[in-house]
Amino acid sequence: MSSILPMLFLLTPAATFRRSTLNAKRCLTSRRGLLTLAIETSCDDTSVAIVEKTKKHSKSAARIHFLENITADTRAHRGIHPIIALESHQDNLATLVQKALNYLPGSKTGDGLKLADGTRRRLPDFISATRGPGMRSNLSVGLDTGKALSVAWQIPMIGVHHMQAHLLTPGLVSCLENEAKPEDAPAMTPEFPFLSILVSGGHTTLVHSKGLTDHSILATSEDIAIGEALDKSARDILPDTLLQEAKSTMYGKSLEQFVFPNGKADFADYTPPETRGEEINKRVSDWGWYLTTPFANTRTMQFSFSSIASMVGKIVQSNDTNLKMSHSESVDLGREAMRVCFEHLASRTVIALETLRPHNNGKNDIKTLVVSGGVAANQFLMKVLTSFLEVRGFGNIKIVAPPPYLCTDNAAMIGWAGIEMFEAGFRSELSCRPLRKWTLDPKANDGGILGPGGWTQKR
Template identity: 70%
Template sequence: MAGKDHNRQTSKSGNAFPDFPFLSILVSGGHSLLVKSSSVTDHSLMASSADIAIGEALDKSARLILPESLLQTAKNTMYGKMLEQFAFPGGPADYSDYRPAMTRGEEQIKRESPWGWSITTPLANTRQLQFSFSCVPSTITRLFANREKANQPTSDDERVALARESMRVCFEHLASRTVIALEALRDQAGNKEQIKTLVVSGGVAANRYLMTILRSFLDVRGFGHVELVAPPPYLCTDNAAMIGWAGIEMFEAGWRTELSCRALRKWSLDSTSEDGGVLGPSGWTKV
């Protein structure tokens, strides 16, 4: 499973773009969203975070886990990227033996480290379509606070283990909720349009370990036929490119805006939201 290509940009049919309907996971420092898209303008929000975004959880964890010397010499504040590089200096080879939880029951098994700590899997006892990531940095914060009180150092080996476990818990939680959503859509009465593609976008989509976990979960949970599509890693963190491409999609679909339109700071996708979703703001015209 880990040896598969996790950076495919086209479907098996050779199409450069996924066919509707498809699921999208938006994972960044500010968002953790699972969205079903039925057209360029028709989107349904299936899950979001009850607390903090996955990117924020990983950034907070990284600032605690990474050695101070590494943080001081860093040339940027891309802590999530630094965490992945610190955890897996050998790249994909370092997690080539990864095996996903085969069942929901396996997800709930506590994994205690050789140092005596463990990170609880969020929402392990519920199938609620919701994300929660705050427990990961909270657990790590308590661990280092206790170490500081006891004047106990933390070795690099333990820091690497913490980095790997924090990512694993976050990514498997994301994958588990995605599988639950896919099962719900598959089991809906009269649902003839099956989901064939899972799109992953946002800054965290650049993490190759995340893509390995998602692909592995899909394969062992009955969704091996679902394509996993993500932008090239260098574009995952480019907000301007993502916004610009969304504009291109809308333009090619025949949508235009009047010159009186203003930029919106927050804008929902779901048409059932208070602001009306993509077409909610006034000023849209269809060519």
């Protein structure tokens, strides 16, 4: 941090700090778009982005001027290693910020940020940095850097809720499409209210979103997240050679490629259970084993994935120690593990939709199901959800998921969430601290997004 601040003060013209110049800059913001530099360091991905919200033909549009991620290499530990992830943030964040400055839009007024090569760049209108939830030490690297930039450039900062950013990512995608084809652009989608499934290595949450900061948690995992269950299953199922060749510790992705080498063609014949009774039925494999779906006999609004990973491990270990599981059996086990995990998600989603459907007219206000987080990039998951909702009477629900590069942790989504909060008048105080745990639900003990201290709001 100490190496960043002097450079920023040297490169920033003195006029930037004058109140009159700042006021003039604010007046110009609406005409040239709202610009933010965003930082994400909640886990093992160091990410920086430059995001701008503009208007095209009176419709909201967006541009990502810069986005780059660096993931900590923790393959030797076959999972996330907190210290290595922290050191990766410390090694890479300042370099990414410096690189991002070159992608700031040019200044048309002659003020702004003067780079080392003499060019003038627009100063961001504010900084967006992930405040939580996540690993506290890792969050501190990004949040403290965001505070330093905020002070150096005399601009506000937004401490962003990581999971809120995932929820709002489809809105960013919609506005990116509006930027590309403004004449065909619809209004920004999805519109509130909508349902979201947040699925990643650290989270599995079903959310009813009614507004920017108004989110109700309908179901969450009481043990491990779905991404962790898939990663654990993958470590048991995948051949050692594939584990060693993996470029990251996202073993669930490697498992998908292993069991579905031909992509969608390999699961084109998937048939979902049409009734609750079919959900409960055991599907005994050709090899004699089977996996059971958690809470299949109940309508409990809760997720559980540890039992699935445990069953997979026991099946692999039960094989004759002198005989490795065959390739065909490994593929079948991997497919079955994914099917059970994804049908468990789909089952609770259908129960939620049935509960939210008004009794008087049978129609549901929910028109969209957002699927976000790293696991949302899994194509078989999308197949299961689409098929499941169709046979259960919810084929009218539109299922949307961001492109893979915006599903995983990234600073672009942090910047977009920051823009949404900034436009709503919210600002973060420089005293705000990183939050290891931070719910979305205002009815939770911590008060949800606005519950922790450190917020101000301009009316």
